[in-house]
Amino acid sequence: MRKITVGMVLFPGFQLLDIAGPRDAFAEVRILSKGECEYEILTVGTTRGTIPSSSGLTIVPDRTIFDPCPPFDTVILPGGLGIFQVLEDSTLSEWLVRQHTSCRRIAAICNGVFAFGAAGMLNNRTVTTHWMDAARLSSMFPKAKVEPDLIYLKDGGIYSTAGVTAGIDLALVMIEEDFGKKMALDVAKYLIVYVRRAGGQSQFSPLLEMQAAGDSQIQNLQQYLLDNLHLNHTMASLAERLAMSPRNLSRIFSKECGVSLIAFLNDARIDAARRYLESTDHSVGEIAKQCGFESVDALRRIFTRRLRISPADYRQRFRSNDITRPELQKPLRPPLTGSVS
Template sequence: MKQIKIGMIVFPGFQLLDVAGPKDAFAEVKVLSGGECQYEMLTVGTTRGSVQSSSGLTVVPDRTIFDLCPHFDTVLVPGGLGIFETFDDPALSDWLKEQFKHARRVSAICNGLFALGSAGLLNERTVTTHWMDVPRLAATFPRARIEPDHIYVKDGSIYTTAGVTAGIDLSLVMIEEDFGRKMALDVAKYLIVYLRRAGGQSQFSPLLESQAAPDSQMLAIQQYMLDHLAAEHTLASLAERAHMSPRNMTRLFTKECGLSPTAFLNNARIDAARRYLESTDLPLRHIARQCGFDGTDALRRTFQRRLKINPADYRSRFRSADSPDRTQDVVAEAR
């Protein structure tokens, strides 16, 4: 019988699903293999006694970072709001550094990778995390190379994932590495999840996040683009509205908004198209025209390139079967 030991850190305020999801996925290996293969999973607390998750449910860890632990093949750090009170704890950092010396894999789900960063394990590593935590991660650990749209990233022995349910994606990756594709596929079928989820985090996160300050001249430029998505904007035409040179307008816009006018416009068009797909039954050709795309083929190519999913699949995933057709409200909401 092949057995692999996994240590799962738990800290006050951890995300319960980040632990429960992988534990259930790993546990199915024993069931589906008839006991021939299995994972031995131990929870390791950052404090002594019971540990309360962010949802209020409490677990009693099998060990703590202050106790003698067995050799772990794989270490997993969950995410959760409590990580920001815990990640720079010297005792946890020392424990992770020691585990890194011997473990085959050290992994983190969601913002659990902040603990890996505090232990110095993210330097010059390519990583991902929940899209909401990307700016904070970049500011806190500037030596980490961040792939913000990935569901999971493997860089050597360091594995990182996007938020919450991505812990199950990561578990399936590990099961495939350990026991083969068929076993991973069988577990995925049992859990009724995809073995490989289509698309990246962008399909779940809003792209239109950069807004200029209320008193900025660039806010007027942003609003103009949002009000006229179907127009053929150029840097020259936008600069003329701002009474600036294209170069100066681009420099100022990028400084205040964190991205170029062209990138903002592209994001705005994708975001508006997403809202149409989520909230209406309009045909793709109409959505493409309303959002400034040069036909349905351009809309499909953009979605595939940026969101790693085509518009039809996006609509089937994110449009509720009983949601009302809100065609008249979409343009206003997209702004």
């Protein structure tokens, strides 16, 4: 029998699914291999006694970071609402650094990666986290390169993932590394999940998070664009609307919003397109016209490049069976002659 020892760290307020998902995936390996392969999993608490999860369910850990532990092959740290209360815990930071030095791989699920940053483990590393925490992670640990759209990422012996259910994606990656692709596929089939999830986090997250200050010229322009996505906007026409040069508009927009005007417009069009895909029966061609794409091919190209999933696949995955949004069912506008892209 081949046995791999895994330590799962628990802190008050940890996300239960971050632990339960990978643990169930690992447990299936022993069943599917008929006992020839096994993950031996120990939970390690940051405090003594019962540890509450963020959902209120509690776990009594097998060990604590104050106790002797067996040599771990793999260490996994979950995320959760409580992670920001343990960032200044020097004992946890020192324990993580020791494990990183001695074990084969160490992983953080969701915002658990903040604890790696607090321990000084992210310098010159490329990592990911939940899309809602990506900007905060970049701000707190500027020496880390944060990739906000990835479901999981591996940089040397440090693994990081997006939020919550991405812990299962992580476990499947590890199972494939340890016991081969067939085993990972068999576990994925049993759990009824994809062994490799299509697309990145952007398919779940809103794209338009960067908004200008209220009542500014740029904020008014943003609203105008959102209300008129079907029009054939150009940098020159928008600059003329604000009585400034295209170069000055480009500079001011990027400064106030953190993204270029063209990136904002494309993201706005993609967000609108996916609302139509989720909530209407409109064809992809009709949606392309309504959202300001110059052609069906342009919509498919930009949509797939940004979300890493095609419009057709997106509609299949996210379409609501109860189409109840009349504002999206209005007649579509005439075809466009072009768009910013």
